[in-house]
Structure formats: structure tokens, C-alpha cells
Amino acid sequence: MKHSFVLALxxxxxxxxxxxxxKKSPIMMAxxxxxxxxxxxxxxxxxxxxxxxxxxxxxxxxxxxxxxxEFNSASQSYQFDSGKSFVTAFIIPESNRPIDIEISSIAxxxxxxxxxxxxxxxxxxxVRKADKEFVYKSADLVNGERLEATISSxxxxxxxxYLLIYTTDQQRMNTTTMIHPAKQFALATNRVxxxxxxxxxxxxxxGLISIYxxxxxxxxxxxxxxxxxxxxxNISVEEQTNELIKQAVTDGNIEExxxxxxDAEANxxxxxxxxxxxxxxxxx
Amino acid sequence: MRHNNNKCVFxxxxxxxxxxxxxxxxxxxxxxxxxxxxxxxxxxxxxxxCVDVKTVGRLGNECETYAELGLxxxxxxxxxxxxxxxxxxxxxxxxxxxxxxLAAGDDSGDIALRQMNVQAKGLLGFAPEATLWAGKRxxxxxxxxxxxxxxxxxSGPGAGIEGIxxxxxxxSIAWTNGYSNQNTLDLRYAGLPVGSSTLELGLDVAKPELxxxxxxxxxxxxxSALFTGELSTPVMSGFNKVVFQYGxxxxxxxxxxxGSGNWLGGLDQGGxxxxxxxxxxxxxxxxxxxxxxxIYANFEDDTLKDDRSFWSVSARPMYxxxxxxxxILEVGYFDADDDGAETQLSKITLxxxxxxxxxxxxxxxxxxxxxxxxxxxxxxxxKDTSGIFNGGEDSVINFGVQAEAWW
Numbered sequence: 194m195k196h197s198f199v200l201a202l203x204x205x206x207x208x209x210x211x212x213x214x215x216k217k218s219p220i221m222m223a224x225x226x227x228x229x230x231x232x233x234x235x236x237x238x239x240x241x242x243x244x245x246x247x248x249x250x251x252x253x254x255x256x257x258x259x260x261x262x263e264f265n266s267a268s269q270s271y272q273f274d275s276g277k278s279f280v281t282a283f284i285i286p287e288s289n290r291p292i293d294i295e296i297s298s299i300a301x302x303x304x305x306x307x308x309x310x311x312x313x314x315x316x317x318x319x320v321r322k323a324d325k326e327f328v329y330k331s332a333d334l335v336n337g338e339r340l341e342a343t344i345s346s347x348x349x350x351x352x353x354x355y356l357l358i359y360t361t362d363q364q365r366m367n368t369t370t371m372i373h374p375a376k377q378f379a380l381a382t383n384r385v386x387x388x389x390x391x392x393x394x395x396x397x398x399x400g401l402i403s404i405y406x407x408x409x410x411x412x413x414x415x416x417x418x419x420x421x422x423x424x425x426x427n428i429s430v431e432e433q434t435n436e437l438i439k440q441a442v443t444d445g446n447i448e449e450x451x452x453x454x455x456d457a458e459a460n461x462x463x464x465x466x467x468x469x470x471x472x473x474x475x476x477x
Numbered sequence: 478m479r480h481n482n483n484k485c486v487f488x489x490x491x492x493x494x495x496x497x498x499x500x501x502x503x504x505x506x507x508x509x510x511x512x513x514x515x516x517x518x519x520x521x522x523x524x525x526x527c528v529d530v531k532t533v534g535r536l537g538n539e540c541e542t543y544a545e546l547g548l549x550x551x552x553x554x555x556x557x558x559x560x561x562x563x564x565x566x567x568x569x570x571x572x573x574x575x576x577x578x579l580a581a582g583d584d585s586g587d588i589a590l591r592q593m594n595v596q597a598k599g600l601l602g603f604a605p606e607a608t609l610w611a612g613k614r615x616x617x618x619x620x621x622x623x624x625x626x627x628x629x630x631x632s633g634p635g636a637g638i639e640g641i642x643x644x645x646x647x648x649s650i651a652w653t654n655g656y657s658n659q660n661t662l663d664l665r666y667a668g669l670p671v672g673s674s675t676l677e678l679g680l681d682v683a684k685p686e687l688x689x690x691x692x693x694x695x696x697x698x699x700x701s702a703l704f705t706g707e708l709s710t711p712v713m714s715g716f717n718k719v720v721f722q723y724g725x726x727x728x729x730x731x732x733x734x735x736g737s738g739n740w741l742g743g744l745d746q747g748g749x750x751x752x753x754x755x756x757x758x759x760x761x762x763x764x765x766x767x768x769x770x771x772i773y774a775n776f777e778d779d780t781l782k783d784d785r786s787f788w789s790v791s792a793r794p795m796y797x798x799x800x801x802x803x804x805i806l807e808v809g810y811f812d813a814d815d816d817g818a819e820t821q822l823s824k825i826t827l828x829x830x831x832x833x834x835x836x837x838x839x840x841x842x843x844x845x846x847x848x849x850x851x852x853x854x855x856x857x858x859x860k861d862t863s864g865i866f867n868g869g870e871d872s873v874i875n876f877g878v879q880a881e882a883w884w
Binding site: 302332374375377382384387388389 | 510512545592614615617618619620622667668674675677709711714715716718758763834835836837838839840883884
């Protein structure tokens with residue numbers, strides 16, 4: 194019988210031996226980010242990428258696909274009014290449908306990146322900002338400990354073209370109190386939670402965020418397709434939809450034109466109805 | 478081109494409104510909570526063979542499938558007054574085959590209604606912070622996870638007022654019925670700071686409610702009392718708890734026999750018992766986390782020549798290779814002397830586990846385990862009774878895979 198115990202042990206150790214080849218998880222990557230002091234120093238030492246928003250390197254924001262981005266010393270850094278920060282920048286896809294963008298900053302054991310999100314218009318002017326919207330969420334079946342916010346109804350007929358994610362000096366001085374996992378377990382299973390302090394995460398200059406964007410609002414001109422604007426065309430999606438409305442009226446397809454107006458208004462257009470009325474008047 | 482154009486910088490109100498709306502909806506969303514364990518195992522002599530998990534620990538020593546599925550919903554929320562309905566079913570099977578009936582009368586499985594209650598908050602004028610509740614409920618349960626031992630748990634049908642602010646702590650009062658006709662009055666004072674620690678004190682008073690026929694038949698209905706004191710201290714990113722319990726009359730025997738306050742031993746025979754527990758879950762380093770317990774329990778009454786007692790130690794340390802993989806060791810030793818009958822049980826289990834996160838508490842978790850359990854026991858006359866496993870063996874080796882989840 195002793196033999197079988199040893200044999201079983203060897204089998205187990207065999208399983209243990211395979212650990213090194215494992216792919217790194219987001220939590221591990223967050224844990225691997227530098228301690229607060231070292232992260233601050235790395236930020237101080239990082240060269241400024243550029244002086245203007247327009248010179249930041251932007252990447253396309255994927256839709257309906259989770260994108261994980263690390264903020265580390267390889268990231269671009271920018272001198273914001275609110276302080277120097279590593280920054281990740283995205284281009285919002287051109288569409289007549291707005292998108293909701295869910296942003297989660299994944300917490301390591303004792304630190305987390307506290308994000309500020311700024312939306313810029315096509316002239317790189319700030320049009321919207323979100324920071325206090327980020328709230329702590331404890332681990333659940335699907336996600337780990339995180340700061341999370343959803344930026345609602347971005348783009349579409351609004352001139353919101355660029356997305357910046359960074360942190361501020363003010364945010365870096367703050368902390369996030371998380372819920373101790375022993376308490377989370379107790380609360381989920383009707384036990385008395387232990388009377389202990391919750392772990393406090395320092396806000397770091399570095400971290401890890403995951404981004405998930407999806408279309409919301411109505412799909413015009415037809416379901417499941419979005420208006421593609423040619424690179425060269427100096428025409429906004431709103432103007433383009435208005436052209437589609439005029440065309441529908443000209444074609445005598447009033448029902449289709451009205452549907453386009455309804456959808457455009459649902460997506461935030463303020464001009465579609467006027468364009469429609471004018472087009473109908475011009476018909477007569 | 479630095480952007481100081483403040484006209485363009487605004488926090489958009491609709492987003493805040495939308496967030497608030499989502500949060501308000503969440504308050505009324507259905508909460509789905511649950512617990513489950515299941516797996517497969519074998520021993521060096523037939524099926525997997527298990528002993529009482531409360532003696533030497535549960536890892537690699539659980540032979541059954543067990544699950545609790547609970548639904549709860551806040552069904553009313555107005556002017557700071559909330560009502561929450563909570564319900565839970567528990568399921569259990571022997572885990573010996575594919576089709577295991579949960580029907581009554583079938584030995585292989587069981588189904589039980591464990592919770593069905595309403596919790597109302599903000600309705601009591603004198604204590605708006607308190608919760609008024611009634612129905613079957615898991616009520617303020619205290620347990621040691623790795624040995625599945627509930628040392629203070631009077632759950633059952635009941636009613637009470639929970640969490641009344643009183644000085645630095647909170648008072649809770651409840652009337653519950655664990656088993657048969659045992660009516661228990663439970664009074665607790667929790668959250669009393671003692672240095673960096675927190676003290677909770679509790680008194681349970683129980684009395685069987687007899688029918689006239691039972692009285693005529695001479696059934697006892699003496700009052701039993703159980704005192705519990707628990708000191709919780711934050712230690713190494715975790716906690717340590719020291720628990721002392723003293724049980725009088727019917728609460729005497731449960732001190733020895735892993736009772737939690739919801740059943741009584743014999744009455745009117747001078748029962749008294751106590752136990753001292755030290756347990757905790759600590760994280761000595763970011764790679765190592767450890768659950769442990771040490772217990773001494775003693776019980777005596779007029780029917781015993783001497784007394785019945787045991788001591789036990791157990792620990793479940795784990796080494797985390799990554800956030801999702803770890804190696805777990807669980808060791809347990811149990812030594813009892815029951816009025817001359819002696820039992821020494823020991824277990825050592827090694828497991829490799831995959832878990833949803835790095836914490837000791839992270840679940841779901843899947844473990845491959847190998848477990849060795851040994852028994853050395855004799856009855857009061859000194860006759861050897863060690864052969865509790867298949868074929869009269871005094872030890873067994875189990876091998877298997879188990880999943881455990883809670884949410």
C-alpha cells in the first residue's frame with residue numbers, strides 16, 4: 194500500500210511539473226507590475242511622447258472584442274494638465290451607431306491603476322471626461338477585483354472620435370479599499386464574515402485595463418449594417434445619414450425615410466427631422 | 478496644443494443618471510448564491526473511503542456530492558425600507574453512479590429545504606439599522622472551512638431582530654428551532670473592539686417544548702444553556718479566532734460531538750461540556766496561504782464513568798505557483814478518549830489544484846488529490862477496533878479528482 198501512495202505522489206508531482214509553461218493571466222500581469230514607488234519613478238523617468246493630443250499614437254478600438262492593455266514603462270507618457278501619466282489612446286470607429294465602452298482596471302493584491310477617460314472630438318478638443326464613474330467591484334464568477342465604469346453612448350452622431358485613458362496626480366494619491374476574500378466568501382454563503390481590515394490598494398502609475406466596446410442604439414440604414422464613411426469624404430455620419438434620408442424621399446420611399454429619421458433621432462441626431470421635412474416640402 | 482478649453486470639458490449628466498439607474502436596478506436584481514462539491518475517487522481497496530471530515534479535515538476526504546442553490550431578491554425598496562426574500566435548496570447524493578435519485582426513501586440521495594425567509598430592514602422605529610426576519614434561515618453561522626465544522630450555528634426555522642446598534646457593537650436576538658422540539662433563544666453581542674481584535678459574546682438558552690403526552694411519559698424539558706465567546710484578530714493579511722464555549726445540560730454533549738447549538742444531548746443528567754478552539758486563515762507570503770485549527774473539547778455527565786474528550790490539530794497550507802495553480806497539503810490529527818474508548822485518526826493529503834484566482838478562498842477549484850488516512854482505536858475494554866476500512870484494514874489511500882465552487 195505504501196507503494197501506491199508513492200506512485201500517486203509521483204503522478205501528482207508530474208502534474209505540478211507542468212506549471213512553468215502556463216500562459217500569464219491578466220491578474221498575474223497586474224501583480225507583476227512594479228511596486229508603487231518604482232512605478233512612480235519609472236513614470237518620472239519616462240520620456241514625454243509629445244506635446245499635443247494629435248501627436249499621440251492612437252490605435253483602433255476593437256468592437257465586441259476584449260482588449261487588454263498594460264500601462265508600463267513601454268507605454269507612451271504625456272504631460273496632462275492633471276499631471277504626467279502613461280496613456281493609452283484609441284480611435285473610436287466611425288459609425289452612425291454609438292458604442293458603450295466598458296473599462297475595467299484589474300487590481301493586483303495591493304495596487305490598482307485608477308483610470309481617467311477623456312473623449313476628444315475630431316479636432317482633438319476634450320468633450321467628455323469620466324473618472325469618478327469608476328467604482329470598485331469585488332471578484333465574481335467571471336471577473337477579479339477591479340475598478341470598472343461603462344462610458345455610455347460614445348460617438349455615433351456626436352463628434353467623439355478619440356479616447357484617452359490615463360491617470361492623474363490626484364488619483365495617484367488616493368487608494369481603493371477592497372473587500373477581503375474571506376468576507377466575500379462568508380457573505381456569499383451566509384456565514385459571519387471575520388472582523389478584519391479589508392485590503393487597501395494603492396493607486397499606481399502602472400496597471401492593467403481591459404476594454405470591451407459594443408454598438409448600442411439603432412442600426413441604420415438597415416439592421417446589422419453601419420454607415421461606412423470613406424477616409425477621404427469630409428462628411429460626418431450625421432450628414433451622410435441626412436443624405437440617405439433625402440435620397441429616400443426623392444425615391445418616394447417615405448416609410449424608409451421616416452424609419453431613418455426615427456433611428457437617427459434614437460442615435461442622437463438633431464437635424465434628421467428638419468432634413469426630412471425640408472426634403473418632403475421640396476418634393477412638392 | 479494643450480487643451481484648456483474648459484467649455485468643452487464637462488461630466489455628462491446622462492451618464493451619471495444611467496449609472497444610478499443601473500445601481501437602482503441591481504438593488505432589485507435576483508441574487509444567485511450557491512455552493513457545490515462533486516468529484517470522483519477510488520481507494521486502494523475499492524471505492525473511495527472517507528472518515529468524518531470534522532476530525533481530520535475534508536480535502537481528499539469527501540465521498541459525496543453536495544450542493545446548495547439559493548435565490549434571493551430584494552422585492553421592495555422605498556424610503557429606506559427594504560424587504561428581501563431568500564430561499565435555498567440543498568442536494569446530496571452518494572456519488573456512486575450516474576442516475577442518483579433525490580426521491581424520499583431512496584438511500585442514494587436527498588433534497589432539503591434549508592432556507593425560506595423574509596428579511597426586512599428599516600422598519601423598526603427604535604432601530605432602523607436592524608433587520609427584522611422570519612422563516613427558515615442560515616443564521617449567523619460560524620464555521621471552520623477546511624474541516625467543515627460549524628461550531629456555532631443555530632439555523633433552522635426562526636425569527637428575530639438582527640444588528641441593533643448598541644454601544645460599539647451590535648445586538649441580535651433570535652428564536653430558532655434546530656431539531657425536534659428544541660426551542661432556542663439566542664442573544665449575541667458582536668463587534669466589541671478589544672485592542673486590534675474584536676469580541677463577540679453569545680448566549681443560547683434552549684428548552685424542549687413537550688406535549689402533554691410527552692410530559693405524562695416522563696420526558697425531560699430542563700433548560701440548557703450555551704455560552705460562546707469569540708475573539709477575532711487580524712493576522713498576516715488574514716485572521717485568527719480564539720473561541721471558548723461552555724455548554725450546560727443538553728448543550729454539554731454537543732461540545733464533544735461537534736454540535737453547533739442546534740441539537741441537545743440528554744437532559745437532567747448533569748451534562749456539562751466545553752471546548753477551546755483556535756483557528757484562522759493567514760497569508761504569510763504572497764505565495765503561501767494557510768488555514769489551520771486546534772481544538773480541545775470535553776464533556777461529562779452522570780451516565781459516564783469518567784469523561785469524553787478529544788483534541789485535534791489540522792492545517793491546510795498551499796503554495797501558489799501562479800494565480801490559477803497551487804499545490805495544497807492538508808494534514809489532520811485527532812485523538813479522542815471517550816470514557817475509556819480511544820480513537821486516533823490521522824490524515825495527510827496532497828493535492829494539485831486549479832482555481833479561479835489566487836486567494837485561499839478563490840473558487841471554483843478543481844483538485845487532483847491523493848490522501849492517506851489511518852485509524853488506531855480501541856473500545857473501553859481495550860479491544861482493538863482499528864479496522865474501520867474495507868477488509869478490516871486500519872488505513873486507506875484515496876485518489877481522486879474533486880471540484881468545489883461557491884458564488
